[in-house]
Amino acid sequence: MTQRPATTPYRTGILSNDAPRERDRLESIQGSVDTFTTGILDHLGIQPSWNCLELGAGAGSIAYWLAARCPDGRVVAVDLDTRHLDADRAANLEIQEADITQEDYTPGTFDLIHARYLFCHLRNRDDMVTRAASWLSPGGWLIVEEPYDLPAAHSPFPLIQRILSAYQHTYREHGADMSWARSLPSLLARNALNEVSYSGNLGCMGGLEKDRWAPLIDRAAPALLASGLITDTDLSEFASLLKDPRVIDIPQMTISAWGRRPADARSRR
Incomplete structure (x- = not known):
């Protein structure tokens, strides 16, 4: 079996930005999860001088939010395809x-790293x-957010069972x-993060009005x-x-x- 590059789904696969309605998908995720995400980030006590890294920035809502919260720091918003991102939204936004998967950053650089629906x-x-x-x-804090699929067969609606x-x-x-998220707390702890x-x-x-799944x-x-x-009939129904x-x-x-690197930790590779 040919091994695919790690980022194939984002380049040519189901998540490619070249596909129609990709912006709709990204905005649907933002509308569904942003309030949850920013509530967690707020709880961590973000400081105006922090340097932040937003991995898989998508349509940019969290990167823009961080840039507003860290006016004396900087926010690096990285994505494989940045066509949905606006560098002019903030002077401290890069x-x-x-x-x-190929990029590397200097160890000990960022006060906050956030990734959502990426890993x-x-x-x-x-x-x-x-x-x-x-x-x-x-x-510094690492915050990782990922989807966890519930069993399709447990839906009370037969058609939704088939769709899901x-x-x-x-x-x-x-x-x-889509079940990997369950391992996140343990994985952060194994990487010597505290709290x-x-x-x-x-x-x-x-x-x-609550539905965010139709665009997905x-x-x-x-x-x-x-x-x-x-079938097409299933989708219409x-x-x-x-x-x-x-x-x-x-x-x-x-x-x-989320987890925090110990304050006395030394930079390591």
């Missing part, structure tokens, strides 16, 4: 187009967390591990159809189903885990 798509995800931890300055089963299968086929903690944010499918399924539709697990206010489901949760 946009960097790079493959983080689960990378082949050497555990090693990448280890590398990111080494980039922290003493006393196809969705989860397709992401697995593209190299994603490890975690929290979760439940997703919502349906429920009309729309974005993935070509790949889902190509899998042969669902799914769109209609979501208009019913009685249809509310929990397809996934976001697990956020």
Whole structure:
């Protein structure tokens, strides 16, 4: 079997920015999770002088938020494709187009490193967390947020069972591990981070104004159809189903885990 580059899903696969509606997918994630994310970041006591690294910056909402909170520091927002990022949003914001699996930063550089919905798509995800931890300055925080899929078969709606089963299968086929998030707290602790903690944010499918999943399924539709697990009719019926206010489901949760590098830690590779 040919081994694919770690970033294949982002270059040419299901998460490529060249695909239609990718911006919609990114904005749907931001709308669903940003309040949860910024609440955690606020709890960590961000200081105006901090240097921050946003890995897999996407459409930029968290990078912009950090730039506003750290006016005397800087925020480096890195992504494989930066077309959705605006460098003019803040004077202390640096946009960097790079493959983080190949990029390296000076150990001990950043007071805060944040990544969301990124590592689960990378082949050497555990090693990448280890590398990111080494980039922290003493006393710096690493925050990793990843999706955790709930079993498709447990949905109370047969059609959603089929849709989610196809969705989860397709992401697995593209190299994603949507159960890896469960290991995050232990992984941070094994990388010698202290004050490890975690929290979760439940997703919502349906429920009309609460739904953020329609753009995700729309974005993935070509790949889902190509899998042969669902049909155009399934997708049409799914769109209609979501208009019913009685249809509310929990397809996934976001697990956020964070840990702090000891204040007396020495830089290491």
